[in-house]
Amino acid sequence: MTPFGTSDDVVFLAALCAALLLLVAGIVERRRHRARLGAVEVRVAVNGSRGKSTVVRLATGALDAGGFRTLGKTTGSEPRLLRAWEGEEEPIHRRPEGPNVGEQLGVVRRAADLGADALVAEVMAINPDYQRSFVDELTAANVLVVTNVLGDHLEEMGPTTADVAAAFGDAMPDRGTVVIAPGPHADALRSAARARGNTVVTADPEAVDPAVLRGFEHLVFAEHVALVLALADVLGIPADAALLGMRAAPVDPLATRLLPVGDPERPALFVNAFGANDPTSSLAVWQHVLDRGHASDGLVTIMNCRGDRIGRTRQFVEEVLGHLPIDTLVVTGSATQPVLRAVEHGDLRVHEVRDYTDLAPNRVVEALLPLLTDRVLLGVGNLHGGGVEIVRGLEQHAVGQRAGTSG
Template identity: 40%
Template sequence: MIEKRRPFIVNELLYLGIFAVLVLVMGVVEHYRIKQRINKIPTRVLINGIRGKSTVTRLIAGILKEDGQKVVGKTTGTSARMFYWDQEEEEPIVRGLQGPNISEQKHMARKVVDRGAEAFVSECMAVNPEYQKVFQEHLVKANITVIANVIEDHLDVMGPTLDDIAEAFSSTIPHNGYLIIPETEYQRYFERIAQKRNTKVIVAEESVVDEEYLKQFPFMIFPQNAALALGVAEALGIDRETALRGMLTAPVDPGAMRVHRFGEPARPKYFFNGFAANDATSTLSIWDRVKELDYPMEHGTIIMNCREDRMDRTLQFVDDVLPHFDAKTLILIGSGVRPILNAHKEGKLPYEEVINLEKQPAETVLEKLQALPGDSVIYGIGNIKGSGEDLAEAIEEIRLLDDARLEDYKLENEDAPAKETVSGGLPPRSQRSRAANPNYIQTPLK
């Protein structure tokens, strides 16, 4: 019986060997095709980091377009899309049930080549450290990499420490190219790796970006993000005025921090949707940025959206975030708010008033916000899913209605003395005629 089975086993092993060789050959051929395709794109820019990647991607694409280059941009995440130099409409990236997969990058590169693009600016979609290396070395082969920041997030995959996150990002530093980084404690670490790879490092200093320039954007933008984009312009030899104009005309990301103004036109309320910035560092940085822009802070209100399945985040915010806001009111929405109520009862939180709207619908929360005094700044934090998303959509609906009322109010009062404060993310009225002019640039660089 054994003797009779031996030829069958030999044949089976032979077939398996042939199949393995075919798979290997197909893999080699596929790798060669991807490499050839990528090499047809002269400028390849990869944006890595924890926060701000989509914004930086769009700013850089805007610069290259203003410079006259045929550029394609790609952002990832929940609003993944492609955008092109020669059309206004953006192209959503449709994914299957498996969700985001780094293999989609090879299909996107094919689109870029087929369009005859000269530059491809892509946000890094890989989180796993091993995938980050594959993404850079086999799917993007960037000659310019931007590392926007190294802060705590995805610690379960990239951590457990900041050092581990920095090491993961370092695998995307190119050979014989450019690395653009902010001023960071990991600057020397990145510089050493870049030197080994014969890559030049440009450190983007946010201090050289002027506040009046940033106020011309229709959304909140951090100086560091603009400085990083200008660093890419420097690497490509694009003059500063062209770069500044290009950033202003860059397409706005759906997830950008827009200022939602609603309520009475004379004394509106300002809502900042920071629900998606779910780490402590980013959450506090956005609040600091709001204060820098001179919004009225007398009636500051924090809305914390909690989730029972994210109790670890709630506990972290109790210790590291909520005690550090100089706001009067804290509103709790979502579910699983008990740790925050306990902390307030124990005197660990600085708020004059804590309003518990746990499991209440967005309409109820919105009624409470509309009852706040005029000139209130409202900042949503914690989690975007669930109550956070519902509230943001409800505020967007009433904002559209109130914008029409605001325009009527402006027409009725256009001869009235201008109030020299920032309103809705715009510069003071005395400067708006200049800010609306795309040719006006107040040079922010030294």
């Protein structure tokens, strides 16, 4: 027996005190977070299926050109903080368990400490509940940009794209502004936004001159530029200033480019579409290659598979690979059986298959070297799980100047 009772009583009191301290600390941190958010005048969250990192980068540049001291945050291929007023960026070092709430708290703290008056942040959550928390609490967004609604991450938000649109519609600010692109689910997004008292602005990709897109050194779609122009208009930034800012924005190191590689006299053209990991975006990249006048003869398609994305692999077999004029199919990564079975059963017709299942990415690059002459190499499927290393390996064989989207 102790003055406080039994030893069990002491343990209980200690646990209770610890819980109370954690509760108080949480309340204090929450108030600090809200105060920091209040110091940042413009808070833009960017959600959607694909293109979020690109839009964050373009928007960060546009707002900076419009006079806002803007901090951007991407969570795509490599999470980054973008200090637009310095033209610099820095990596976000994550813990082994991956992204968490504390990461965004730290970003808001950094924005306040740096005196930013605008924050443009990519929604890093896939789970619909976490998306709501990100928009409402972690960012307290007063502007939301929704890039598109595509058949990606259907396991978490599906099973249909209508369900994905509903998830994005549930993660909207109150009495703010929502910028959307035209599309089959635009009406659903518009209704969800208005139900929460938001003003809805619909971007106009048709108004973007193709010559504007060719002014970028990486692949940018008209929808991306139109969304940022609409955002700029909401904030009173002239279109010409916004475009200058977009062009000056730092480019993602793993952005899709048309990169000459291999033979200096007759180089191949490597197109990194690994990050466009849904069928619609992947085929749009291929269409862009054709629109730039590059021939489809001898097309080498590198399909990089992931063991934890078997559903995506099957989807690509059905909705992407069969729609490409593949001459040589290179299969890399793990859990590649759906692709190889489709070829074996005649569902995919290609001239040659190279099975590099579980082969180290540097060995894959070595095996590709004899193919780097006068043809297009298109990487699709997954950026992670070997895609990043393949991209960087092929970049070591770049020739001349990097090609932009003008090809």
